[in-house]
Amino acid sequence: MRLSHAFIPTLKETPAEAQITSHRLMLRAGLVRQTSAGIYAWLPLGLRVLRNIERIVREEQDNAGAQEILMPTIQPAELWKESGRYEDYGKEMLRIRDRHERDMLYGPTNEEMVTDLFRQSVKSYRELPQILYHIQWKFRDEVRPRFGVMRGREFLMKDAYSFDLDHAGAVMSYRKMMLAYMRTFQRMGLKAIPMEADTGPIGGDLSHEFIILAPTGESQVYYDAAFEEIDYLSGGAGGFSHDKPEDLERFFKQMTSHYAATDEKHDAARWDSVAADRRREGRGIEVGHIFYFGTKYTKPMNAAIAGPDGKLVHPEMGSYGIGVSRLVGAVIEASHDDNGIIWPDSVAPFKAAILNLKPGDAACDGLCERLYAAFGGNALYDDRSDRAGAKFADADLMGHPWQIVVGPRGAAAGTVELKRRATGERVEVTPEEALARIG
Amino acid sequence: MRLSHAFIPTLKETPAEAQITSHRLMLRAGLVRQTSAGIYAWLPLGLRVLRNIERIVREEQDNAGAQEILMPTIQPAELWKESGRYEDYGKEMLRIRDRHERDMLYGPTNEEMVTDLFRQSVKSYRELPQILYHIQWKFRDEVRPRFGVMRGREFLMKDAYSFDLDHAGAVMSYRKMMLAYMRTFQRMGLKAIPMEADTGPIGGDLSHEFIILAPTGESQVYYDAAFEEIDYLSGGAGGFSHDKPEDLERFFKQMTSHYAATDEKHDAARWDSVAADRRREGRGIEVGHIFYFGTKYTKPMNAAIAGPDGKLVHPEMGSYGIGVSRLVGAVIEASHDDNGIIWPDSVAPFKAAILNLKPGDAACDGLCERLYAAFGGNALYDDRSDRAGAKFADADLMGHPWQIVVGPRGAAAGTVELKRRATGERVEVTPEEALARIG
The missing domain is CATH 3.30.930.10 (Bira Bifunctional Protein; Domain 2)
Structure with a gap:
């Protein structure tokens, strides 16, 4: 969605x-x-x-x-x-x-x-x-x-x-x-x-x-x-x-x-x-x-x-x-x-949220669309033209078990930030690694 | 069921x-x-x-x-x-x-x-x-x-x-x-x-x-x-x-x-x-x-x-x-x-009915159980001790797209009768072939 x-x-x-x-x-x-x-x-x-x-x-x-x-x-x-x-x-x-x-x-x-x-x-x-x-x-x-x-x-x-x-x-x-x-x-x-x-x-x-x-x-x-x-x-x-x-x-x-x-x-x-x-x-x-x-x-x-x-x-x-x-x-x-x-995985509305920090940026958009397609409908894609802070706050509020944060620097380098909502833990990984960890 | x-x-x-x-x-x-x-x-x-x-x-x-x-x-x-x-x-x-x-x-x-x-x-x-x-x-x-x-x-x-x-x-x-x-x-x-x-x-x-x-x-x-x-x-x-x-x-x-x-x-x-x-x-x-x-x-x-x-x-x-x-x-x-x-496949309550014509017969029971397990819940197993005629009539009435009829002779020989409800067509096939046709 x-x-x-x-x-x-x-x-x-x-x-x-x-x-x-x-x-x-x-x-x-x-x-x-x-x-x-x-x-x-x-x-x-x-x-x-x-x-x-x-x-x-x-x-x-x-x-x-x-x-x-x-x-x-x-x-x-x-x-x-x-x-x-x-x-x-x-x-x-x-x-x-x-x-x-x-x-x-x-x-x-x-x-x-x-x-x-x-x-x-x-x-x-x-x-x-x-x-x-x-x-x-x-x-x-x-x-x-x-x-x-x-x-x-x-x-x-x-x-x-x-x-x-x-x-x-x-x-x-x-x-x-x-x-x-x-x-x-x-x-x-x-x-x-x-x-x-x-x-x-x-x-x-x-x-x-x-x-x-x-x-x-x-x-x-x-x-x-x-x-x-x-x-x-x-x-x-x-x-x-x-x-x-x-x-x-x-x-x-x-x-x-x-x-x-x-x-x-x-x-x-x-x-x-x-x-x-x-x-x-x-x-x-x-x-x-x-x-x-x-x-x-x-x-x-x-x-x-x-x-x-x-x-x-x-x-x-x-x-x-x-x-x-x-x-x-x-x-x-x-x-x-x-x-x-903080949704437990088994009842969460979506497996993950994908946060596009710069909609309009070709690398960000491309990577986000690729990730979004990989979830087959089971991810919420924040494609709004809001500031990053509002996106982080909304993702935390809605409680998705995972957040995949896509920014222009990472997109250019081929990395995303993966955040686990329950622990707050954040790691920089490749998009493939993020998908693998979310499972 | x-x-x-x-x-x-x-x-x-x-x-x-x-x-x-x-x-x-x-x-x-x-x-x-x-x-x-x-x-x-x-x-x-x-x-x-x-x-x-x-x-x-x-x-x-x-x-x-x-x-x-x-x-x-x-x-x-x-x-x-x-x-x-x-x-x-x-x-x-x-x-x-x-x-x-x-x-x-x-x-x-x-x-x-x-x-x-x-x-x-x-x-x-x-x-x-x-x-x-x-x-x-x-x-x-x-x-x-x-x-x-x-x-x-x-x-x-x-x-x-x-x-x-x-x-x-x-x-x-x-x-x-x-x-x-x-x-x-x-x-x-x-x-x-x-x-x-x-x-x-x-x-x-x-x-x-x-x-x-x-x-x-x-x-x-x-x-x-x-x-x-x-x-x-x-x-x-x-x-x-x-x-x-x-x-x-x-x-x-x-x-x-x-x-x-x-x-x-x-x-x-x-x-x-x-x-x-x-x-x-x-x-x-x-x-x-x-x-x-x-x-x-x-x-x-x-x-x-x-x-x-x-x-x-x-x-x-x-x-x-x-x-x-x-x-x-x-x-x-x-x-x-x-x-x-006659249920269309897409809305049928079960993919198939399995008709055991002789419950209590070891070969019939064994084969039926094996078929039933293969459907993972998506078949209705007629395990009642009723006469065959009643089972045929109920399966037709309930309208399952396929009927797999298991009788003692067939069970001994390793075959079942497969009936397509919509056409009335019946064929004698192996259990594996029956499962493959039903899909």
């Missing part, structure tokens, strides 16, 4: 309405614009990050054997009356009446609808287990939306739903999803910690929320160093496979045996029992939440399958959410400095 | 509520399920097709230089009051009041919102032209939703918006999008015909709709054979490039000089002037609509930029829609037979 014609409206000033770092940086770097309170339009740079995060979430759901579907945003009220949640949900539910005076709503979550799809289609225990997920926009009519995409009203969520014949199967699905989550966050360059949680309006017996570490996070967290050390992506010895029950058990034990709590649930006595050199404190942000709730929906909605003995059984369910749009903000809270965003 | 555990609920009976071919086949093949009148959930098989169509639309928008953004589904009423369309739009607009009694709506289209984003960010003619697009769910509260995803209430649309300094620029953007559309439809295996159209609630001076040919289409169409002959994807001599004004002019002339009309606008006198051997008749379905409307929105919403002489100018706009979810139905209307769907 050529910056001179890109729809990336950066701001010089920090917008007054933005109270937290990620909100300020997302507005300043031109990632999003607010269109109503708590509702945002994603501009090209922000959308590329959102799609990268969505892709990682999807791949890890697929790896765990979940099947992707897509449920609509608008749901009929009747389904929620069946489960008994229609009245419970209160004013956060956006209620709608259509032209025929039918009560509808903008889905805040999909337990009812997925249970309805399941009961229409699945008839036998032989078809279980099933994990269905979708990545769809949701709406929660927050009384006071704020913090940008971190607590928006219209937000993108991945929600998965598991169906198992019995409790043991449901626990397996729960652990499988927990592992998928830890892998998902690690791939985004985040340190995540699962913590026992309340079940709230979803209900159920067992629940964990996932907190990622971020210096500017919303809550104080206390945790055992173990969570910083485990490699969830390793396939080798000590690694975890989704398909091996013994791996899942060992994994779950590790996740639940080490101390981890936010301020709210912090237990000083238990904390003292953690070895002093293993105690870690920091700030964190919730980015996911998983629930096991058995037959809470399958019973009232009468979703039943034939069990091995031919008798009808209500399957045991769990649900598993990740805040996909929230993660864009959370990644920024976890990775930024005074100059702007 | 293994069919034994896939969420693909096929139906033996034709659902009574489905009046048209694509609706019947989409329900029978387990692509979608209705969740409310005119609102559908996309199940794994249907979602894969939807995503393929979306990908082709996206790539051709990108190729034409359009930039992808993502606007929210929920819009503030104020924007529509600025343009004057809030009252005009009538009952098709789904109107919503949030918890603070603010008037909102579920966007049926985005002219107002994109004009608002533009006026906040673009200040100079130097940043023009700009074409912004998004692929987002829309809602139109149809009085009588029917025909499945062909006329649903919640539907996925690609809508693009062009901003140019003057009329000449706007015409160029219009032609560029028209070319992108013809390329898009050709890549989906569809024959598309652009036809002059009324502008309706979008407004403006110039408009074309895009009709694709389908034997079970909704309207009768009359057209010159030229539209069946032109290759929009050819880059060679006689081909068209988005970037060459002379190509765009030649392209537009070809699109508008040949006769094409639906029943409604059919002109018998002009039709008679078409050479008899060039006259074609058929059935068609509208899948896209483009509009040029100048300053219809930029003026009342006061979107203005500095022109070359420093004076403020209202940019000239156009808008360009493709019905992405509707296309899933339209492709089926264009490509099916009595046995089911």
